[in-house]
Amino acid sequence: MSELVSRVQHHFADAEQQYESATFGMWVFLVTEIMFFAGLFTTYIVYRHAYSAAFAEASHHLDVAFGTFNTVVLIGSSLTMALAIAAAKQSKQRSTAIYLVATIALGCVFLGVKSFEYAHKFHENLFPGANFVYPGPDPAHAELFFSIYFAMTGLHALHMVIGIGVMSVILKETLKGSYNAEYFTPVECAGLYWHFVDLVWIYLFPLLYLIGRH
Amino acid sequence: MLFTGFFIFPKSASTFAGEVDAFYFFMWALTLFFAIGIAATVIAFIIRYRRSDENPAGADIEGSLQLEIMWTAIPFAIAMGIFAWSASIFVNMQRPPDNAMEIFVVGKQWMWKIQHMEGRSEINQLHVPLGKPVKLTMTSEDVIHSFYVPAFRIKADVVPGRYNTTWFEATKTGTYHLFCTEYCGTNHSRMIGQVVVMEQAAYQDWLAEGNTNATGIGASLANLSPAARGEALFTEHGCKTCHFDGPGRVGPLLGGLPGSTVKLEGGDVVAADSRYLRESILNPRARVVEGYEPLMPTFAGRVSEEDVMSLVAYIKTLSPPPGAEAHTTTAP
Amino acid sequence: MDSHESSLKSYFLVFFALMALTALTVWVAFMDLGMMNNVVAMGIATIKGLMVMIVFMHLRHSPPLTILAIVVGIFWFAVLILITMSDMWTRGLLGFPGK
Amino acid sequence: METETKKKRVTYLNVAHGVKSWLFTVDHKRIGLLYLVSITLMFMLGSFFAVLIRTELLTPAGDLMSSDNYNKMFTMHGIVMVFFFLIPSIPAVLGNFLIPLMIGAKDLAFPRINLLSWYIYVIGGCFTMWAVITGGIDTGWTFYTPYSTTASISKVLVPAIGVFITGFSSILTGLNFIVTIHRMRAPGLTWFRLPLFVWAHYATSVIMILGTPVVAVTILLVGLERGLGLGIFDPKLGGDPILFQHLFWFYSHPAVYIMILPSMGVISEIICCFSRKRIFGYGFVACSSMAIAMLGFLVWGHHMFVSTQSTYTALIFSVLSMAVAIPSAVKVFNWTATLYKGSISFEAPMMYVFGFLGLFTIGGLTGLFLASVGLDVHVHDTYFVVAHFHYIMVGGALMAYLGGIHFWWPKITGKMYAEWPARIAAVLVFLGFNLTFYPQFLLGYAGMPRRYHFYPEEFQILNVFSTAGATILGLGYIMPLCYLLWSLRHGKDAPANPWLATGLEWKVDSPPTPHNFESTPTVDEEAYNYPVTPAAEAQSV
Numbered sequence A: 001m002s003e004l005v006s007r008v009q010h011h012f013a014d015a016e017q018q019y020e021s022a023t024f025g026m027w028v029f030l031v032t033e034i035m036f037f038a039g040l041f042t043t044y045i046v047y048r049h050a051y052s053a054a055f056a057e058a059s060h061h062l063d064v065a066f067g068t069f070n071t072v073v074l075i076g077s078s079l080t081m082a083l084a085i086a087a088a089k090q091s092k093q094r095s096t097a098i099y100l101v102a103t104i105a106l107g108c109v110f111l112g113v114k115s116f117e118y119a120h121k122f123h124e125n126l127f128p129g130a131n132f133v134y135p136g137p138d139p140a141h142a143e144l145f146f147s148i149y150f151a152m153t154g155l156h157a158l159h160m161v162i163g164i165g166v167m168s169v170i171l172k173e174t175l176k177g178s179y180n181a182e183y184f185t186p187v188e189c190a191g192l193y194w195h196f197v198d199l200v201w202i203y204l205f206p207l208l209y210l211i212g213r214h
Numbered sequence B: 001m002l003f004t005g006f007f008i009f010p011k012s013a014s015t016f017a018g019e020v021d022a023f024y025f026f027m028w029a030l031t032l033f034f035a036i037g038i039a040a041t042v043i044a045f046i047i048r049y050r051r052s053d054e055n056p057a058g059a060d061i062e063g064s065l066q067l068e069i070m071w072t073a074i075p076f077a078i079a080m081g082i083f084a085w086s087a088s089i090f091v092n093m094q095r096p097p098d099n100a101m102e103i104f105v106v107g108k109q110w111m112w113k114i115q116h117m118e119g120r121s122e123i124n125q126l127h128v129p130l131g132k133p134v135k136l137t138m139t140s141e142d143v144i145h146s147f148y149v150p151a152f153r154i155k156a157d158v159v160p161g162r163y164n165t166t167w168f169e170a171t172k173t174g175t176y177h178l179f180c181t182e183y184c185g186t187n188h189s190r191m192i193g194q195v196v197v198m199e200q201a202a203y204q205d206w207l208a209e210g211n212t213n214a215t216g217i218g219a220s221l222a223n224l225s226p227a228a229r230g231e232a233l234f235t236e237h238g239c240k241t242c243h244f245d246g247p248g249r250v251g252p253l254l255g256g257l258p259g260s261t262v263k264l265e266g267g268d269v270v271a272a273d274s275r276y277l278r279e280s281i282l283n284p285r286a287r288v289v290e291g292y293e294p295l296m297p298t299f300a301g302r303v304s305e306e307d308v309m310s311l312v313a314y315i316k317t318l319s320p321p322p323g324a325e326a327h328t329t330t331a332p
Numbered sequence C: 001m002d003s004h005e006s007s008l009k010s011y012f013l014v015f016f017a018l019m020a021l022t023a024l025t026v027w028v029a030f031m032d033l034g035m036m037n038n039v040v041a042m043g044i045a046t047i048k049g050l051m052v053m054i055v056f057m058h059l060r061h062s063p064p065l066t067i068l069a070i071v072v073g074i075f076w077f078a079v080l081i082l083i084t085m086s087d088m089w090t091r092g093l094l095g096f097p098g099k
Numbered sequence D: 001m002e003t004e005t006k007k008k009r010v011t012y013l014n015v016a017h018g019v020k021s022w023l024f025t026v027d028h029k030r031i032g033l034l035y036l037v038s039i040t041l042m043f044m045l046g047s048f049f050a051v052l053i054r055t056e057l058l059t060p061a062g063d064l065m066s067s068d069n070y071n072k073m074f075t076m077h078g079i080v081m082v083f084f085f086l087i088p089s090i091p092a093v094l095g096n097f098l099i100p101l102m103i104g105a106k107d108l109a110f111p112r113i114n115l116l117s118w119y120i121y122v123i124g125g126c127f128t129m130w131a132v133i134t135g136g137i138d139t140g141w142t143f144y145t146p147y148s149t150t151a152s153i154s155k156v157l158v159p160a161i162g163v164f165i166t167g168f169s170s171i172l173t174g175l176n177f178i179v180t181i182h183r184m185r186a187p188g189l190t191w192f193r194l195p196l197f198v199w200a201h202y203a204t205s206v207i208m209i210l211g212t213p214v215v216a217v218t219i220l221l222v223g224l225e226r227g228l229g230l231g232i233f234d235p236k237l238g239g240d241p242i243l244f245q246h247l248f249w250f251y252s253h254p255a256v257y258i259m260i261l262p263s264m265g266v267i268s269e270i271i272c273c274f275s276r277k278r279i280f281g282y283g284f285v286a287c288s289s290m291a292i293a294m295l296g297f298l299v300w301g302h303h304m305f306v307s308t309q310s311t312y313t314a315l316i317f318s319v320l321s322m323a324v325a326i327p328s329a330v331k332v333f334n335w336t337a338t339l340y341k342g343s344i345s346f347e348a349p350m351m352y353v354f355g356f357l358g359l360f361t362i363g364g365l366t367g368l369f370l371a372s373v374g375l376d377v378h379v380h381d382t383y384f385v386v387a388h389f390h391y392i393m394v395g396g397a398l399m400a401y402l403g404g405i406h407f408w409w410p411k412i413t414g415k416m417y418a419e420w421p422a423r424i425a426a427v428l429v430f431l432g433f434n435l436t437f438y439p440q441f442l443l444g445y446a447g448m449p450r451r452y453h454f455y456p457e458e459f460q461i462l463n464v465f466s467t468a469g470a471t472i473l474g475l476g477y478i479m480p481l482c483y484l485l486w487s488l489r490h491g492k493d494a495p496a497n498p499w500l501a502t503g504l505e506w507k508v509d510s511p512p513t514p515h516n517f518e519s520t521p522t523v524d525e526e527a528y529n530y531p532v533t534p535a536a537e538a539q540s541v
């Protein structure tokens, strides 16, 4: 009981108010994230509308296999994350930790594949800028596509990196035994963030990899 | 107008000036009406209800639905009125009349380059005839600029990579300011010039003088009309090697193309406006004509914005090949 | 702990559904449906997104306020895109470049 | 007797001492003061640039500095004033200090995030200062592409990062406010019993969290384009500079309401207090804040009427801009009506309110000139626009900020400022302000473009007026700086409720204790239950 009370910060009336505030706050933060990506999606849509043929053509230079693989990996990590929260809610600290490790590992796999893809694109001179060389027709608009591709996936990857950092802290706290059935808010919030990152990818994948594939 | 020419008012020298000024005066009247009205009410209340021993506390008033409705509805009606009036002025400014003469304007850090159809070109000066609608087709070579003639009450941004249009009809001879009003770097405030409005006859004489000191724009092609320059460029850049009427032709015939619609590879249909023509020259692979191979090389970097304008002007003079409707986009 | 069991079950169900939809969206992308390709791709993504939100992110147990926040976010997302696109759609309609 | 007890009382100011106790505080009141200090410094920096601008413009020839330097002056003036002064001003200082007090909470929902947001602000500020010191930036505060991405010779990246970072400070503040207002209200404090100041901040926060991320990502894209060579807005690749403007103004128009809504909240509080009367039409004033926040997102294209945006879209933006004026009008009329049958007195905060009413009305109505498409073609990017926004931002928002600082000064510091100098300063600010900026309306219509280092001679007379006005205005700003600082040592001790105002913040002692309330208060009355008679006041304490 005293353990429980000390978890409630002084300015909250009770644990419930604290929990509700934290999760609501997290959602509001995710709304700002939606708007953050909204800017990118708008950019994408404007150019895709203007240069649809060039975009479809350029999209063929991305590898669907990698994209699909990463989608599976990321959705898998969402599952392990959800399981981690469920375990934390039941004070099962060991399985929480295991699921968190799995989530982090899957996140790293995703980033690994992504960096491999990036390296490949650099190698093929498909990174925009002075060295950009594009074999297909309409290189200018293809460069635009790759600019957007790198901006969107880069910012998504940045979110992943931050997520993995957060997750590591949560993992450390879990191992210290900080969470239990009464208090698991940080795990829950980290989970919300992680699922959101997954959600963004669910849209990025078809928008970037799957245009005009037929 | 009463104050025209007084130092706090710009000269007015176009058909728009009167309309815009009238609207402007109306808006000030409205502003003063509300500002003075509110100030007077506030002052009256302050005097009448200032704190004193007899008046230690305010009355208990919650509000009034009627008043709220009134002061929502009336300003709304006024605002919509303002919108309607200003929109009518605006739409007029957006639509050059059909009989307008065209002049090309290219902005670049930090000068205005102007090309008349009859061949004369000038820098930081724009000569125009009195009483004739003039349509400006404008673009920029580097960053965004904005073409502003206060005396005409017109302004339009000059944006790299695309065309913008504006028009005016001068009503008074004289010399007027030309400003760049979109911030464009170091000498933004010196990217200024003059608009000279001349009697029509004087304008014709001025045109006939030709380019006395051919500087800047295509010195070798001085005094040619854009269409003539375009023809020269058309030969110079070898456009003819592909766009000619004969056997072995690889590119589509261009006669009659401007203003028509083009079917593209992939099924889209686009209008062949100047934007499309510009793109066809600078980035031909962006939109490939149905039935053709994407063989045309890009001319970006090889032709300047003025060159493109000239080429387009030349293409506009080409007549459709006999027998073909509009122009042939069918492959040879 | 009944609710716990059921939520675990639903996590796995959703996971497999997401896998299936991923496969579906890749498969459909290689078919020629014309404009419908985009619609289908986005439709599938939206179904996937909703599943993630409702089940993984516990939206089904969230207070209405949270749902309101999300709706507001998505609404403004749409405002940004639609109004910007309204410019792109209507450019040049007047028949003069830049108007 | 009372001063005796006060000396021993533990307040948020004397509960701990030393630099560390300030830099690591999580007390919303202390964080508010940290903001007050840093924002004041930023205001001085911005004013310094304004002084240089106005001095340069005394003569048509650019004789004080080079064109490049002039361009940097107005850019940094704009960036500092908008992103580092006015946007955080009222929310981060007064909002931070007052919202928990007003809703009967012990702190904001996330005190540590609150502190974090101050640090983020400071880091962003440092980037900007670094940019200032190492050569400045010359893109205009609007960062228009392709100038900012390709042509500018200045270090665009550094201040862009500064603005990007500071954006998160704003986002976190907004997030904190929203959660706090939703979740931490005292029992009995229903939505329609909230002070209008809180309503205004709620609306502001909504804009902050929905708008700021978009400008953050936009600036980031500019940075990527400049730093890494991505070509997102590059016309050479078919990129669209107008798209940048859409994204920029999607935030930056609503941002002007981030600046004005909190000041409208301040006005509502002060005007009720000094006319000892409840606000006229509470519900309408509260809801109009929300209406402004919502409609404010639909009008951004009015900054782009001549930019090659399509004619149809321009017309839509124009008509929506007309609509957004209506809730502002509703507020102005309700404030005026509040005075009716009041018991009006003229303390300095009230003087600022009167100034605000007049200047905001003129500023707002000249906004309608600009929202009128046909007229905007002529006045866009001229001094008319400069005059419009200074009328609202300086004449409106800044006046209200000063009014609010005076009004809550006794609560914040526990000291009374000197009344007469404060009144004189308010009058000076009003007069100096009008002399500075009214001539700019005329200049603008006469055709003087903004961001002009050199200008044609016929514009000189009005520019001289304007510079003269700025001198008076500057004096009016330096005065409060002096007498407010003076009051810290020499001012009379402030009672809990010096103005006999309603609201929970006046029920606690001045300055408040570290945890605001001994026990969570329960609210059983409507907002602005005036009059507060001295007798009733004595009872409640």
Ligand code: HEA
Residues within 6 Å of the ligand: B034, B038, B074, B075, B076, B078, B079, D142, D256, D257, D259, D260, D302, D303, D321, D322, D324, D325, D326, D328, D329, D330, D332, D360, D361, D362, D363, D364, D365, D366, D367, D368, D370, D371, D372, D376, D379, D380, D381, D385, D388, D389, D392, D393, D397
């Ligand atoms: C706090 C800041 C603030 C606020 C609140 C406003 C409020 C408004 N602004 Fe302003 N504006 C700026 C800051 C602000 N603006 C800035 C910084 C710029 C320049 C940016 C740049 O380019 O650098 C700018 C530029 C700007 C432009 C672009 C000009 C141009 O570049 O060409 C336009 C155009 O529509 C505009 C319109 C409006 C309108 C309609 C309102 C309305 O919200 C005003 C509503 C208020 C009222 C109308 C007054 C009260 C009403 C009455 C007393 C009743 C009578 C009313 C009626 C009859 C309707 N503003």
Ligand code: HEA
Residues within 6 Å of the ligand: D043, D044, D045, D047, D048, D050, D051, D053, D054, D074, D075, D077, D078, D079, D081, D082, D085, D086, D139, D140, D141, D142, D386, D390, D393, D394, D398, D436, D450, D451, D452, D453, D466, D470, D471, D473, D474, D475, D477, D478
């Ligand atoms: C909150 C916002 C804010 C505030 C408060 C101000 C305040 C002032 N501004 Fe500012 N201004 C902007 C926001 C603001 N401005 C913006 C956004 C722009 C557009 C930028 C752009 O184009 O990109 C702009 C542009 C702008 C211009 C146009 C420049 C141009 O286009 O070429 C001018 C010209 O007169 C000007 C003048 C002033 C003046 C005289 C003040 C006065 O109110 C200042 C009064 C203060 C003093 C006179 C000093 C008082 C002294 C002290 C407090 C001590 C300071 C210490 C030292 C001097 C060491 N401003």
Ligand code: CUA
Residues within 6 Å of the ligand: B107, B109, B110, B144, B145, B146, B180, B181, B182, B183, B184, B185, B187, B188, B189, B191
């Ligand atoms: Cu060109 Cu300003």
Ligand SMILES: [Cu+2]
Residues within 6 Å of the ligand: D252, D253, D256, D299, D300, D302, D303
């Ligand atoms: Cu605006």
